[in-house]
Amino acid sequence: MDIDYPERLDRLTSFFRLIWILPIAIVLNVLSAYTSQTVRTVTDNAVTTTTTSGGGIAAALVGATLLMILFRKRYPRWWFDFAREFTRFSARVGAYLFLLTDRYPSTVEEQSVHLEIDYPDVEQDLNRWLPLVKWLLAIPHYIVLFFLGIGAIVVWVIAWFAILFTGRYPRPLFDYMVGVGRWALRVQAYAFLLVTDRYPPFSLR
Known part of the structure; x- marks a missing residue:
């Protein structure tokens, strides 16, 4: 993944970024959010509570892909294409949220966020049993990404003030974000998109 470095950023849209992003964030949330619904049924002598849960399209696709690799050793191309385009869309929303670009996230165009994921040859490249434990093997990355995420929030705040005063995103902070x-994408590709069995490196590059 790579993002074009902006020479200048708009101070007004940066100031109101959390408001401007709401419409497209809602679209992203509808596709990816986990939902839960609780229904209470009252009878003569008792109250019965039933909870039903479900994920968005993207969450369901992870489970379906795991089962397909496990039982059929296949990764349908159209599933991969959807997962890749959804990941690209998410990356554009994230880049806009974290002030890395002024371009409002498109649901179609690449814009300034460049992201490529290779389509796997399941028979040659993937172990059919590994998807069952990849999420577990990636735990060290979750821990590191937690602390990197805290750093990203601090950088986000500093960059917000820098943009308001100078109209520029400090390059070292931009590169960190x-x-x-990139780190998060590699972990996602390994543990959730299931497109590779190569363990992600611990690197920001």
Whole structure:
């Protein structure tokens, strides 16, 4: 993943970024959010509570892909294409939220966020049993990304003030944010998109 470095950023849209992003963030949330619904049924002598849960399209696709690799050793191309385009869309929203670009996230165009994921040859490249434990093997990355995420929030606040005063995103801070995004993407590709069995490196590059 790479993001074009902006020479200048708009101070007004940066100031109101958390408001401007709401419409497209709602779209992203509808596709990816986990939902839960509780229904209470009252009878003569008792109250019965039933909870039903479900994920968005993207969450369901992870489970479906795992089962397909496990039982059929296949990764349908159209599933991969959807997962890749959804990941690209998410990256554009994230880049806009974290002030890395002024371009409002498109649901179609690449814009300034460049992200490529290779389509796997399941028979040659993937172990059919590994998807069952990849999420567990990636735990060290979750821990590191937690602390990198805290750093990203601090950088976000500093960059927000820098943009308001100078109209520029300090390059070292920009590179850090892009690096965190790359790291998270590699973990996502390994543990959730299931497109590779190569363990992600611990690197911002």
